[in-house]
Amino acid sequence: MKSATLMLTLAIAAAWSAQGASAQTLKTVKDRGLLSCGVTQGLPGFSAPDDRGNWAGLDVDLCRGIAAAIFNDATKVKYVPLSAKDRFTALQSGEIDVLSRNTTWTLSRDTSLGVNFAGINYYDGQGFMVRKSLKVNSALELNSATVCLQTGTTNEQNLADFFKGNNMKYEVVAFSTADEVVKAYESGRCDAFTADISQLYAERLKLTTPAEHEVLPQVISKEPLGPLVRHGDDQWLDVVRWVLFAQINAEELGITQKNVDEQAKSDKPELKRIFGTDGSLGEQLGLTKDWFQRIIKATGNYGESFERHVGASSKLGIARGLNQLWSKGGIMFAPPIR
Numbered sequence: 528m529k530s531a532t533l534m535l536t537l538a539i540a541a542a543w544s545a546q547g548a549s550a551q552t553l554k555t556v557k558d559r560g561l562l563s564c565g566v567t568q569g570l571p572g573f574s575a576p577d578d579r580g581n582w583a584g585l586d587v588d589l590c591r592g593i594a595a596a597i598f599n600d601a602t603k604v605k606y607v608p609l610s611a612k613d614r615f616t617a618l619q620s621g622e623i624d625v626l627s628r629n630t631t632w633t634l635s636r637d638t639s640l641g642v643n644f645a646g647i648n649y650y651d652g653q654g655f656m657v658r659k660s661l662k663v664n665s666a667l668e669l670n671s672a673t674v675c676l677q678t679g680t681t682n683e684q685n686l687a688d689f690f691k692g693n694n695m696k697y698e699v700v701a702f703s704t705a706d707e708v709v710k711a712y713e714s715g716r717c718d719a720f721t722a723d724i725s726q727l728y729a730e731r732l733k734l735t736t737p738a739e740h741e742v743l744p745q746v747i748s749k750e751p752l753g754p755l756v757r758h759g760d761d762q763w764l765d766v767v768r769w770v771l772f773a774q775i776n777a778e779e780l781g782i783t784q785k786n787v788d789e790q791a792k793s794d795k796p797e798l799k800r801i802f803g804t805d806g807s808l809g810e811q812l813g814l815t816k817d818w819f820q821r822i823i824k825a826t827g828n829y830g831e832s833f834e835r836h837v838g839a840s841s842k843l844g845i846a847r848g849l850n851q852l853w854s855k856g857g858i859m860f861a862p863p864i865r
């Protein structure tokens with residue numbers, strides 16, 4: 528008869544080999560010639576089709592960066608639009624290789640969904656949008672309000688906590704798609720629209736007269752947003768994570784979409800390692816020597832991507848705030864490429 532210890536070892540080994548067998552995402556993506564990236568159903572600034580019908584946004588730039596790193600072609604991406612509710616199933620089932628869709632990193636998601644968060648590409652918090660004509664200056668004045676939100680989000684629980692914590696009453700009107708929420712809010716079915724603040728700025732653009740609506744100053748939660756992958760493929764987790772870290776580090780190093788080719792010729796030791804003219808960091812990721820150059824050429828650095836899609840001069844007009852680099856007063860920080 529086998530001992531209990533041996534049985535346990537065998538079970539662990541079987542689990543490991545099962546994981547090993549499925550831990551092939553990079554190879555699968557390379558063989559397919561296309562990255563399958565889960566995005567929103569259309570959230571301007573983060574992931575939405577642009578004027579020419581091409582997906583664009585801060586979250587899309589991560590998909591493009593991964594494709595650039597693997598294929599040297601940022602267009603080799605299949606975008607899979609997902610509602611808040613359906614996003615995790617699409618990742619678990621293997622329909623997508625990575626979810627890059629304003630998803631908050633929480634303990635329960637990290638432990639119960641069979642996923643790993645690869646990093647944080649936007650530090651956000653939940654807030655409220657109201658009609659200016661409502662003459663509300665603070666979320667604390669929303670007692671007895673009707674609040675619209677999207678189901679399958681962290682926003683549901685935060686809303687309940689906020690109102691309970693402040694002894695306020697409220698009524699929720701919930702929908703499974705963002706467009707339904709926008710429609711309901713626009714038609715006056717609710718006094719307030721709650722979501723992560725960046726998403727409120729994005730959804731406000733869909734209203735008939737955005738200037739008639741304001742986002743209230745209160746931030747009622749922490750919403751660190753980032754990309755995630757399935758459990759069981761550490762190499763793939765590393766690839767996704769280091770594409771994001773490459774974009775953030777590039778900004779810190781002053782490497783831009785415009786100057787990247789010039790910088791790649793540098794003989795500074797740090798840059799030689801990053802650009803692969805010295806060492807083998809790219810190969811260690813399962814990529815090529817010029818992985819970093821490919822990414823920044825395709826997407827620019829994190830700051831460029833932020834400004835282009837969501838920053839002060841974009842349609843969303845969001846201040847850099849917490850998402851500024853740590854060296855410039857924000858908390859955006861990536862481990863070093865060495």
Ligand SMILES: N[C@@H](CCC(=O)N[C@@H](CS)C(=O)NCC(=O)O)C(=O)O
Nearest residue numbers: 567568569611630631680681705722
């Ligand atoms: N960060 C929150 C909220 C994410 C979320 O889905 N927000 C809605 C706010 S409207 C959204 O972006 N919807 C766009 C869509 O479903 O296409 C979470 O991870 O649960």
